[in-house]
Amino acid sequence: MIESKSEIRVRYAETDMMRVVYHGSYLPWLEVARTDMFRNSGLSYRKLEDSGFSLPVLSIAVKYLRPAVYDDVIEISVCLKERPRLRIKLEYELTRGDELIATASTEHTFIDKSGHPTRPPHDFTELMAKHFGG
Amino acid sequence: MIESKSEIRVRYAETDMMRVVYHGSYLPWLEVARTDMFRNSGLSYRKLEDSGFSLPVLSIAVKYLRPAVYDDVIEISVCLKERPRLRIKLEYELTRGDELIATASTEHTFIDKSGHPTRPPHDFTELMAKHFGG
Amino acid sequence: MIESKSEIRVRYAETDMMRVVYHGSYLPWLEVARTDMFRNSGLSYRKLEDSGFSLPVLSIAVKYLRPAVYDDVIEISVCLKERPRLRIKLEYELTRGDELIATASTEHTFIDKSGHPTRPPHDFTELMAKHFGG
Amino acid sequence: MIESKSEIRVRYAETDMMRVVYHGSYLPWLEVARTDMFRNSGLSYRKLEDSGFSLPVLSIAVKYLRPAVYDDVIEISVCLKERPRLRIKLEYELTRGDELIATASTEHTFIDKSGHPTRPPHDFTELMAKHFGG
Numbered sequence: 290m291i292e293s294k295s296e297i298r299v300r301y302a303e304t305d306m307m308r309v310v311y312h313g314s315y316l317p318w319l320e321v322a323r324t325d326m327f328r329n330s331g332l333s334y335r336k337l338e339d340s341g342f343s344l345p346v347l348s349i350a351v352k353y354l355r356p357a358v359y360d361d362v363i364e365i366s367v368c369l370k371e372r373p374r375l376r377i378k379l380e381y382e383l384t385r386g387d388e389l390i391a392t393a394s395t396e397h398t399f400i401d402k403s404g405h406p407t408r409p410p411h412d413f414t415e416l417m418a419k420h421f422g423g
Numbered sequence: 424m425i426e427s428k429s430e431i432r433v434r435y436a437e438t439d440m441m442r443v444v445y446h447g448s449y450l451p452w453l454e455v456a457r458t459d460m461f462r463n464s465g466l467s468y469r470k471l472e473d474s475g476f477s478l479p480v481l482s483i484a485v486k487y488l489r490p491a492v493y494d495d496v497i498e499i500s501v502c503l504k505e506r507p508r509l510r511i512k513l514e515y516e517l518t519r520g521d522e523l524i525a526t527a528s529t530e531h532t533f534i535d536k537s538g539h540p541t542r543p544p545h546d547f548t549e550l551m552a553k554h555f556g557g
Numbered sequence: 558m559i560e561s562k563s564e565i566r567v568r569y570a571e572t573d574m575m576r577v578v579y580h581g582s583y584l585p586w587l588e589v590a591r592t593d594m595f596r597n598s599g600l601s602y603r604k605l606e607d608s609g610f611s612l613p614v615l616s617i618a619v620k621y622l623r624p625a626v627y628d629d630v631i632e633i634s635v636c637l638k639e640r641p642r643l644r645i646k647l648e649y650e651l652t653r654g655d656e657l658i659a660t661a662s663t664e665h666t667f668i669d670k671s672g673h674p675t676r677p678p679h680d681f682t683e684l685m686a687k688h689f690g691g
Numbered sequence: 692m693i694e695s696k697s698e699i700r701v702r703y704a705e706t707d708m709m710r711v712v713y714h715g716s717y718l719p720w721l722e723v724a725r726t727d728m729f730r731n732s733g734l735s736y737r738k739l740e741d742s743g744f745s746l747p748v749l750s751i752a753v754k755y756l757r758p759a760v761y762d763d764v765i766e767i768s769v770c771l772k773e774r775p776r777l778r779i780k781l782e783y784e785l786t787r788g789d790e791l792i793a794t795a796s797t798e799h800t801f802i803d804k805s806g807h808p809t810r811p812p813h814d815f816t817e818l819m820a821k822h823f824g825g
Contacts, residue, residue, distance in 0.1 A: 613758075616752070618751070
């Protein structure tokens with residue numbers, strides 16, 4: 290299992306006229322958490338893209354439990370629970386202090402520069418071996 | 424069943440460095456489709472909010488099947504299949520010409536100005552009666 | 558002079574907790590107007606990028622005169638007043654019915670795939686000759 | 692003079708298909724810098740809005756000098772140089788390491804809940820007196 294925690298502060302731009310955070314604004318936060326998870330594991334997603342790989346989002350699901358508001362500090366936990374096969378499935382919990390405000394999941398797969406599914410880059414495979422066994 | 428179709432053209436702002444549409448950019452499109460569905464049914468979501476009701480998003484799920492790119496014309500079909508009880512569940516299909524590029528679903532419930540769940544406004548209840556029977 | 562008019566309807570996503578349109582949401586609208594101006598002149602900005610050119614924004618200025626709100630229909634007029642030399646300067650007026658709600662200007666220059674300034678593509682030079690004389 | 696520095700890391704969502712940061716993505720960063728400037732001065736913009744004041748953007752101008760890319764760490768300096776009269780004018784410099792990548796300015800004025808221009812809240816007037824003399 291790989292786990293990581295990130296923190297963001299809600300920007301004014303992320304709110305809508307319901308006076309809470311726009312539901313779509315959570316998606317960039319999940320992405321911040323994913324990038325941090327890679328970085329904390331010694332893998333730079335930026336370098337990974339520079340070397341010709343991308344990890345697009347195949348599916349996304351979010352449950353909104355309580356509204357977040359402007360200037361809130363939100364902690365996003367992301368977790369890779371199982372060794373990925375074709376799809377990399379990530380699970381997220383968003384909390385404000387002790388309150389769980391949302392849960393989410395995303396699925397990803399590696400593609401190459403031409404946009405075709407491809408085997409994961411070597412660094413990623415090594416990271417999986419390290420965490421989930423050879 | 425209530426159905427509606429909307430069309431959008433992909434904006435440059437909606438793309439990301441993978442050279443396709445950013446996955447989060449689909450959420451505003453779903454919302455355009457919802458607003459149009461209400462409008463086409465004779466209900467203005469704007470007036471509905473002016474009269475003190477809101478219809479926040481409780482959950483969202485999107486499956487991305489094929490990438491959309493800048494300047495694409497995308498058709499979004501939205502459908503309310505069942506008479507809503509506590510939750511209003513909407514289903515979406517996004518197509519480019521004959522190609523299905525994504526599917527999605529959202530759940531909503533009416534809240535009042537204080538943010539508490541509330542019974543739907545009269546106009547909405549009437550619309551449901553008209554489509555799903557008294 | 559080249560002129561073009563576009564129309565957008567304000568999306569919920571484009572509002573913020575001040576209950577009006579977020580000031581940053583105007584920038585994608587200007588871009589919609591630019592793309593339409595090119596299209597109406599027989600030039601596809603998408604094809605232009607496909608052929609290796611880009612037209613990044615060098616500067617932007619917006620004056621907000623009256624707030625726009627959700628579901629408003631906004632007309633964006635864009636105008637290229639002078640034959641561009643090194644920089645292409647565009648001017649914009651945003652109106653809601655008879656009301657002028659914002660004015661803006663942007664400056665652009667052509668760059669090639671490596672990111673360096675370059676001479677405009679042939680189609681663009683021809684368009685300029687057609688409008689501003691040989 | 693009041694000065695403040697903030698730091699952001701570029702999110703994937705903030706890029707576009709030109710493979711650099713979308714020009715509109717800078718506006719939320721300026722706002723992060725403004726909010727931090729207030730916070731660092733002992734003023735919470737969130738509380739200010741809770742007490743019935745808002746500080747909308749009247750105008751914005753940005754000059755883009757060098758592209759920012761995904762995962763860059765950008766420092767945003769914001770500065771209030773002169774005691775504000777009717778308009779509060781803020782100036783910004785965005786740097787990546789030693790490189791100046793953009794400059795910007797915004798103008799603001801206080802409005803009340805009904806959207807009309809109003810005198811600044813007491814805390815703000817005190818802050819100005821402290822920095823620019825009684």
